[in-house]
Amino acid sequence: MLLLIGASASGKTETAKYLMEHFNIKKIITCTTRAPRANEVNDVDYHFLSVEEFQRRKDAGLFLETANYAGNWYGTLKADVGENKVACVDPIGAHSYRDYMGKDLFCVYLDASEEMRKKRMIEKRKDNLLNVEARLTKDKVLFNQSVKDLADVVLDTDPMSVEQCAVAVYDAYLKWKNNRNN
Numbered sequence: 001m002l003l004l005i006g007a008s009a010s011g012k013t014e015t016a017k018y019l020m021e022h023f024n025i026k027k028i029i030t031c032t033t034r035a036p037r038a039n040e041v042n043d044v045d046y047h048f049l050s051v052e053e054f055q056r057r058k059d060a061g062l063f064l065e066t067a068n069y070a071g072n073w074y075g076t077l078k079a080d081v082g083e084n085k086v087a088c089v090d091p092i093g094a095h096s097y098r099d100y101m102g103k104d105l106f107c108v109y110l111d112a113s114e115e116m117r118k119k120r121m122i123e124k125r126k127d128n129l130l131n132v133e134a135r136l137t138k139d140k141v142l143f144n145q146s147v148k149d150l151a152d153v154v155l156d157t158d159p160m161s162v163e164q165c166a167v168a169v170y171d172a173y174l175k176w177k178n179n180r181n182n
Contacts, residue, residue: 001101002086002173005094005147006110007139009120011157011165012088015110018166019086025170028080028087031057034072047077065089065096083177091147098150106176108169109151116158152176 002025004012019025031047033054042048049057054073058066066075067090076087081101089097097105112120114136121127121135148154153172157165 001081001083001097001105002169003094003097003105003107004086004088004110004169005091005107005143005151006088006112006157007117007143008135009117009125010110010112011160011162012110014162015166015169016086016088018162019170022166023170025084025086028076028085030074030076030080030087031063032072032074064100065093067092091142091150094147094150103180106173107151107153108172109148109154110157110165111148111154112157 002019004016006012016025016027020027029043029045029047031049031054033049033051036042036045036048040046040048051073054075057063057077058073058075062077062079063075064078064081066073068074076093076097078100081087081097083104087093087097094107098107117139118132118136121132122129127135153169155165155168160168
């Protein structure tokens with residue numbers, strides 16, 4: 001199992017997409033209680049659940065981790081994690097994955113300078129400056145040294161293209177898998 005951690009605009013999502021498209025890594029499909037967006041497909045983008053069904057599964061201990069964002073529940077089912085799968089998570093999720101999976105988890109921290117992340121948010125995502133500043137401030141608190149310490153590898157993504165980052169992640173993942181199997 002491959003876990004990507006990093007602050008906003010560190011490259012997690014684009015790296016995960018590249019890994020899925022070029023290295024046959026599968027995305028973990030998480031659950032949510034929010035309504036599907038226009039182009040989202042149930043059991044492809046998310047497992048869309050009612051609040052009642054989500055709570056039933058939570059009470060039954062089926063989730064590895066859950067979180068409530070903007071009044072909607074999100075969570076990862078224990079049954080959905082496994083080898084050659086990737087997930088992008090926040091620090092709380094990273095701790096939950098590490099606690100649950102132990103040595104069966106390879107965790108990569110994608111590190112990027114605040115200047116680079118700000119540039120990516122404004123130029124690539126077209127985020128407004130107020131939202132960018134708020135995210136950068138929040139990330140300073142969330143993404144501290146203890147989060148980096150969870151990772152098996154820390155990559156500086158500032159000088160890397162998405163392809164270079166994904167290749168570096170995949171090479172490190174393969175090395176980790178080979179060392180585990182020997």
